[in-house]
């Protein structure tokens with residue numbers, strides 16, 4: 001979809017505002033998640049830190065719908081630095097090859113489940129083998 005230049009500029013302003021809001025939200029997430037069993041996992045902490053850096057530095061890629069303000073957004077750990085609204089979730093679909101690799105331990109197994117952890121308004125999804133999903137305390141959604 002092509003957007004005329006003036007609209008593009010306005011959209012960028014909105015995205016900047018959304019990123020500002022998201023940054024604030026991510027700060028809250030860090031506070032909310034500290035002390036929980038989830039945040040004690042070094043791998044997950046690294047992933048969250050990377051996502052947070054992407055938001056803070058403005059390198060996060062988000063769909064235009066998220067420009068309207070903080071809303072439920074999905075982040076997929078197999079697509080670092082990307083956020084999508086529920087409508088654009090298919091843009092985060094893993095490639096067929098990635099579908100069978102655990103994002104946490106990199107093990108190749110047919111038993112990958114999509115696990116999701118809620119951090120503030122961001123639902124962080126990732127592929128996890130059963131032991132990793134259990135280790136993270138993440139509910140598995142088939």
Ligand SMILES: [Zn+2]
Pocket residue numbers: 063064065066084085086087088
């Ligand atoms: Zn969207």
Ligand SMILES: [Zn+2]
Pocket residue numbers: 102103104105106107128129130131132133
């Ligand atoms: Zn694993």
